[in-house]
């Protein structure tokens with residue numbers, strides 16, 4: 001049995017998590033470089049929580065400069081089994097209005113200058129991203145939103161752009177016509193790396209704007225996002241507290257297979273594996289690459 005530890009990644013406007021008790025802060029070193037910030041360990045009720053602001057405190061890091069591998073590796077080293085990723089996002093649907101929380105269940109990756117895998121030459125792996133969000137974790141988030149009276153929608157496709165500039169009008173209407181629901185700059189490769197690290201993942205995408213496609217709304221700017229986020233942050237914190245209060249003590253098997261994503265993913269023959277890469281994979285893939293499996 002594995003103890004459940006809930007990781008919360010804070011996005012724009014969410015740089016701390018009030019309500020944590022027994023707080024301890026630790027700078028966790030990883031073979032992939034430095035995480036965005038120190039990890040904050042604590043509890044809500046009986047549930048162990050690890051909090052990490054993805055842009056760093058003070059919002060130092062641009063989406064392209066976040067070390068996503070270091071962040072996920074550090075959370076894995078901290079024992080995190082489930083991640084709730086908080087993100088501001090733009091909306092492509094009139095009914096997905098600012099203030100609404102979308103429990104995303106699919107992602108489209110349009111990023112192009114980020115390290116998006118832990119694996120590579122010397123240890124090749126292909127995990128499934130067919131169902132990137134843990135359905136049970138999403139159910140728990142929906143129940144927490146319901147209980148807190150936070151307006152939410154279950155399901156939606158998040159397109160992740162490189163940024164840092166917002167989309168052009170042509171890009172915005174293209175994404176809208178492709179049927180995507182929301183847009184942001186950070187869920188990829190975070191979700192991919194979480195899957196490789198066998199951590200169950202879900203995004204709570206908080207709508208802050210209509211990007212720039214909407215004829216009755218002006219183009220998004222940071223002031224709009226910050227203003228809406230001020231209202232969203234308090235709701236997000238309540239939702240997380242509610243989620244944590246009812247969280248199971250032991251890790252639940254994930255119907256999407258995130259707890260055993262590496263069982264059948266590794267292609268490289270043991271004799272062809274690079275010991276230096278294997279050493280870097282100690283936290284992420286230790287379960288399948290550890291001494292028992294060599």
Ligand SMILES: CSC[C@H]1O[C@H](OP(=O)(O)O)[C@H](O)[C@@H]1O
Nearest residue numbers: 011012063087088184185186225
């Ligand atoms: C401040 S608007 C753009 C910024 O907000 C979102 O960040 P996060 O996903 O960390 O909440 C978006 O992805 C951009 O990074």
Ligand SMILES: Nc1ncnc2[nH]cnc12
Nearest residue numbers: 088089090183184185211
């Ligand atoms: N319209 C938008 N595009 C990309 N990222 C965002 N984050 C918040 N709003 C956004």
